[in-house]
Amino acid sequence: MKKLINDPRDVVSESVEGLVLAHEDILELRTDPLLVVRRGGARPGKVGLVSGGGAGHEPLHAGLVGTGMLDVAVPGAMFTSPTPDQVQPGLAAADGGSGVLVIVKNYTGDVMNFETAVELAEAEGAEVASVLVDDDVAVEGSTFTAGRRGVAGTLAVEKIAGAAAERGDDLASVAAVARRVVSQVRSMGVALVAGTVPHVGRPGFDLGDDEIELGVGIHGEPGRRRVAMAPADAVTDMLLEPVVDDLDLVTGDDVLLFVNGMGGTPLSELAVVYRRARRRLEDRGVRVARSLVGSYVTSLDMQGASVTVLRLDDELLSLWDAPVHTAALRW
Amino acid sequence: MKKLINDPRDVVSESVEGLVLAHEDILELRTDPLLVVRRGGARPGKVGLVSGGGAGHEPLHAGLVGTGMLDVAVPGAMFTSPTPDQVQPGLAAADGGSGVLVIVKNYTGDVMNFETAVELAEAEGAEVASVLVDDDVAVEGSTFTAGRRGVAGTLAVEKIAGAAAERGDDLASVAAVARRVVSQVRSMGVALVAGTVPHVGRPGFDLGDDEIELGVGIHGEPGRRRVAMAPADAVTDMLLEPVVDDLDLVTGDDVLLFVNGMGGTPLSELAVVYRRARRRLEDRGVRVARSLVGSYVTSLDMQGASVTVLRLDDELLSLWDAPVHTAALRW
Numbered sequence: 224m225k226k227l228i229n230d231p232r233d234v235v236s237e238s239v240e241g242l243v244l245a246h247e248d249i250l251e252l253r254t255d256p257l258l259v260v261r262r263g264g265a266r267p268g269k270v271g272l273v274s275g276g277g278a279g280h281e282p283l284h285a286g287l288v289g290t291g292m293l294d295v296a297v298p299g300a301m302f303t304s305p306t307p308d309q310v311q312p313g314l315a316a317a318d319g320g321s322g323v324l325v326i327v328k329n330y331t332g333d334v335m336n337f338e339t340a341v342e343l344a345e346a347e348g349a350e351v352a353s354v355l356v357d358d359d360v361a362v363e364g365s366t367f368t369a370g371r372r373g374v375a376g377t378l379a380v381e382k383i384a385g386a387a388a389e390r391g392d393d394l395a396s397v398a399a400v401a402r403r404v405v406s407q408v409r410s411m412g413v414a415l416v417a418g419t420v421p422h423v424g425r426p427g428f429d430l431g432d433d434e435i436e437l438g439v440g441i442h443g444e445p446g447r448r449r450v451a452m453a454p455a456d457a458v459t460d461m462l463l464e465p466v467v468d469d470l471d472l473v474t475g476d477d478v479l480l481f482v483n484g485m486g487g488t489p490l491s492e493l494a495v496v497y498r499r500a501r502r503r504l505e506d507r508g509v510r511v512a513r514s515l516v517g518s519y520v521t522s523l524d525m526q527g528a529s530v531t532v533l534r535l536d537d538e539l540l541s542l543w544d545a546p547v548h549t550a551a552l553r554w
Numbered sequence: 555m556k557k558l559i560n561d562p563r564d565v566v567s568e569s570v571e572g573l574v575l576a577h578e579d580i581l582e583l584r585t586d587p588l589l590v591v592r593r594g595g596a597r598p599g600k601v602g603l604v605s606g607g608g609a610g611h612e613p614l615h616a617g618l619v620g621t622g623m624l625d626v627a628v629p630g631a632m633f634t635s636p637t638p639d640q641v642q643p644g645l646a647a648a649d650g651g652s653g654v655l656v657i658v659k660n661y662t663g664d665v666m667n668f669e670t671a672v673e674l675a676e677a678e679g680a681e682v683a684s685v686l687v688d689d690d691v692a693v694e695g696s697t698f699t700a701g702r703r704g705v706a707g708t709l710a711v712e713k714i715a716g717a718a719a720e721r722g723d724d725l726a727s728v729a730a731v732a733r734r735v736v737s738q739v740r741s742m743g744v745a746l747v748a749g750t751v752p753h754v755g756r757p758g759f760d761l762g763d764d765e766i767e768l769g770v771g772i773h774g775e776p777g778r779r780r781v782a783m784a785p786a787d788a789v790t791d792m793l794l795e796p797v798v799d800d801l802d803l804v805t806g807d808d809v810l811l812f813v814n815g816m817g818g819t820p821l822s823e824l825a826v827v828y829r830r831a832r833r834r835l836e837d838r839g840v841r842v843a844r845s846l847v848g849s850y851v852t853s854l855d856m857q858g859a860s861v862t863v864l865r866l867d868d869e870l871l872s873l874w875d876a877p878v879h880t881a882a883l884r885w
Binding site (some may be wrong): 237238279283365414416434454455456489494495497501521553 | 556557558559560565567570571573575576593609610612618716736746747764783785786787789817818821822824825826827828829832845846847849852854857859882884885
């Protein structure tokens, strides 16, 4: 294993510290417990938005803290849920008096720990709502998960709920629009080469020189099946079709098409995948109204990509378009 | 080799097409020859900015076309300079009647082909100035290059010259500020694992499991020396010190610190490098006034990073801060 890290035990704290230092105009670092907070802290009167989970998926979530998106990110250890004792101060740090929405990716550890943290916060009088993201169509149940996993679609939930909170929606409305995104977003991913967890020191799973893992999760969990390496267009079709089927996309639908890199894949390859997915959607009469191409929801240095489709309506489109100013996403 | 590509002969055109499709609000695709043009074409009265070079360094240059930066990017074949016959239409496409500045990375092929294209354009009456970027302090002369190579510092030249052109500076002024950036920017890179050129099918060079290439170029050219893998802080120091020495940085200087990923390195590792470089600069009394962390000037899927420092003055700072709206860089 060769990585640009120091002691594997310090990689999360050092990486988070570096990210915050590089974006001091947007972010503040809290330690003990480790939190990444929007500069200036909670906004009075605004619904606070919190997300988090195991590290290794950067820029998710810390890189998505800022105006129009998250108020607080709670980074756990590598691929390990933050504890309730870490999440609860995160909820408090986001609370501007109008309640807090917490966005949780569907992994058993996250669900448990965020739930406990919410109970602790509520016991102290906080008003908290939760939304569970489970956009991965690849498998039902997997390592770490009952039901579908939460993957790259989480970014769309955070962006759109963040815009709703920023414009002043109340907690029930922000939670409702977040749930609407969850109901309309689907993803599927592929790994060419597994990522390597620093303190483990070798790739999370082995793939042959001519093999790819179709439907892989963002921790390297097994997918639907291993298949022979194929041209990008064929691989893209294998990712897109289950997503389109699951969403029941029909002619005339407007969508956001998001091609996400897994951390070790260059932009040029993501653009090739995007091109094919776009053409295929257009062939079906689906209009790609908005696009995102880049490595946002990663799995350490995994080589691979995922395809996410969000069906848009006028409100979701306008919230997607609303200004955002974070380390990783801004317009 | 496993890559998300189709026929290796199509990877540049398909990748560029995907990028343009994903950013239709910013970019236009021209074919025959292949060009990426700012949407709406040349701006009357504005100095046009052109850059280009071999593909494989995405998002450079096509991802840096847009408001406040380039007007045209000319992508060659993989790691291969575009021909004069491709560059000349690129110069024409950027020409809004106030002249064109072309920004060339110092590689023998690029220098030759861009020079010839400029001569062709001038013979047809165009007014063109050129700026050569040679920010890589690692070596004097290397594969493809006489003198120092042009690497990640190119982004700073394009950003700052782009801002000067956007505010209405004339050609001589835009060229002068671009040259001032060249004189004040230095970089050095490291490879952990080489990138793989698609039509070659295997990594450009071999590194042992415990070996890194210090001072590597963005085509995998040899660097200063191979050394044993070391913790990120030590590697960062080996990159930063030659940069600081070459720039003669002194206490009280303000700088932009840019940590660039080579394509296969996740953001979390770049943030660890940034943290160390930032601390080391501050230890010397140098103020890191601006920061950029991400994979902007890549070498296919190479694992590694580079450190770039630009000494800032008030004008360079204000041009760096000016609005930019491109696929890869926006604020």
